[in-house]
Each structure stands twice: as C-alpha cells, then as structure tokens.
Amino acid sequence: MTKLSVNINKIATLRNSRGGDAPNVVQFAKDAQRFGAEGITVHPRPDERHIRYQDVFDLKSEVTTEFNIEGNPIPKFIDMVLEVKPTQVTLVPDAEDAITSNAGWDTVKHKDFLIDVIKEFKNNGIRTSIFVDPDLHQIEGAKETGTDRIELYTEAYAHQFSLGNKDGIKPYMECAGLANTLGLGINAGHDLSLDNIKYFKENITGLLEVSIGHALISESLYLGAKNVIKMYLDKLK
Ligand SMILES: CC(=O)[C@@H](O)[C@H](O)COP(=O)(O)O
Numbered sequence: 225m226t227k228l229s230v231n232i233n234k235i236a237t238l239r240n241s242r243g244g245d246a247p248n249v250v251q252f253a254k255d256a257q258r259f260g261a262e263g264i265t266v267h268p269r270p271d272e273r274h275i276r277y278q279d280v281f282d283l284k285s286e287v288t289t290e291f292n293i294e295g296n297p298i299p300k301f302i303d304m305v306l307e308v309k310p311t312q313v314t315l316v317p318d319a320e321d322a323i324t325s326n327a328g329w330d331t332v333k334h335k336d337f338l339i340d341v342i343k344e345f346k347n348n349g350i351r352t353s354i355f356v357d358p359d360l361h362q363i364e365g366a367k368e369t370g371t372d373r374i375e376l377y378t379e380a381y382a383h384q385f386s387l388g389n390k391d392g393i394k395p396y397m398e399c400a401g402l403a404n405t406l407g408l409g410i411n412a413g414h415d416l417s418l419d420n421i422k423y424f425k426e427n428i429t430g431l432l433e434v435s436i437g438h439a440l441i442s443e444s445l446y447l448g449a450k451n452v453i454k455m456y457l458d459k460l461k
C-alpha cells in the first residue's frame with residue numbers, strides 16, 4: 225500500500241501572500257485528513273517563505289495521520305524536529321536560496337554527517353528518510369547512513385513523463401529494486417501529479433509513501449481538494 229502525504233507548503237504560501245490567516249494551514253491539514261490523506265508533509269525553509277516554524281508546532285497536535293517534516297538539517301531544524309517528534313523526518317540538502325528542492329544528497333560525500341544526524345533522530349523515535357537522486361551509488365550510500373527510508377527525487381521522472389517519454393521510469397525501477405534488496409523503505413516525491421502518479425506507482429515495487437504538494441494544490445483549484453485527494457487515493461490503490 226502506498227500512503228498519500230499531502231504537502232501543505234502551498235497553503236502557507238497563499239496565506240503569506242496577504243499577511244493574514246486565510247487560508248488557515250492547520251484547518252487545511254485537518255480537512256485534508258478528513259478527505260482521506262494518510263499523512264501531512266511540511267517543508268519549512270530557513271526564510272520561512274511558506275511553512276513557518278510556528279506552523280509546525282501548531283500542527284503537532286492536529287496531525288493525527290503521519291506527520292512528515294522535510295528540510296535541511298541545520299541546527300534550528302534539528303532542534304525543532306526533536307521537539308515536535310513527527311512520525312518521520314526527511315532530510316533534504318537544500319541550498320538557502322533554492323526556489324524548491326533541486327537535488328538529492330550526495331550520500332557518499334556526506335556519509336559521516338548523515339550518520340550522526342540520522343542516529344540522533346532515530347534515538348528519539350523518529351523515522352528517517354533521505355532525499356536522493358535515482359542513482360544506484362546514492363542508494364548504496366544511503367544504506368550506509370543507517371536511514372530507514374529513502375525518498376526518490378521524482379522531478380526527472382515527471383519531466384520525462386510530461387514529454388511523453390515513459391522510459392524516464394527506468395532509473396527509478398532500478399533504484400527501487402536495489403533499495404528493496406538492501407532493506408531500505410521507499411518514498412517518493414517532487415512534481416508528482418494526477419497525470420503521472422499512476423504509472424509511477426504501477427512500476428515501483430514497494431512504494432510506501434508519496435508526498436505531493438504543488439500539483440495537488442493546483443489541481444484542487446479546479447476540482448476541489450476533497451475530489452483531488454480521492455482521485456490520488458484511487459490511483460494509489
Ligand atoms: C523535497 C521536495 O521535493 C519537496 O519538499 C519540495 O521541495 C517542496 O518544497 P517547496 O514547497 O519549497 O517547493
């Protein structure tokens with residue numbers, strides 16, 4: 225079974241554009257769960273341009289499904305995750321000025337750093353996942369860090385799919401095969417959408433969770449969040 229975790233960053237982006245509290249991020253998370261979302265994902269960035277650290281604290285008691293906090297493990301982020309104690313932390317190597325995530329970890333180069341950070345989270349009962357490109361060396365490196373899961377960075381797949389090239393799935397299938405052999409859990413995310421999710425799910429064995437934000441919120445403008453979440457759940461069956 226593949227769980228749908230709804231990334232609510234874009235709800236915060238919309239709220240912040242006006243300076244008030246509409247739409248309310250906590251209310252949207254509650255409604256998304258009521259509509260069937262099996263997890264809520266947030267990705268606070270250092271500039272807090274969308275989800276703010278305070279939002280993450282406010283969401284703590286309202287997320288009754290799986291709470292997934294993503295981000296670059298700078299000291300402030302580590303402290304916040306240890307205090308909130310979500311179900312899962314996903315480590316993403318974001319540059320401070322990145323518009324959105326644009327690369328996975330170099331798990332070989334940063335092995336020692338990742339081992340230390342992952343150990344701390346796991347000692348506190350928080351499941352770990354690390355964001356990686358679909359590259360076999362990076363999957364092998366991820367195994368060495370002690371992480372529970374990887375999150376496959378799906379931007380390249382989504383781009384190729386939009387061009388009509390279904391072979392873009394191949395590196396992901398190979399990486400998933402290796403991850404399954406190594407005993408690493410598999411998550412995926414970035415630019416997944418109603419168009420491309422079904423083919424991804426059908427071809428990736430052992431896909432545990434997808435986190436979807438930008439497309440899901442965009443699609444909801446036309447179809448409504450309740451309908452869209454149901455459509456994703458149907459495609460992930
Ligand atoms: C790791 C990942 O792919 C997502 O968290 C994505 O980067 C969303 O972040 P933004 O909402 O800042 O684009």
Ligand SMILES: NCC(=O)COP(=O)(O)O
Binds near residue numbers: 267
């Ligand atoms: N981890 C990926 C995520 O949370 C959502 O990414 P996107 O759907 O906003 O591209």
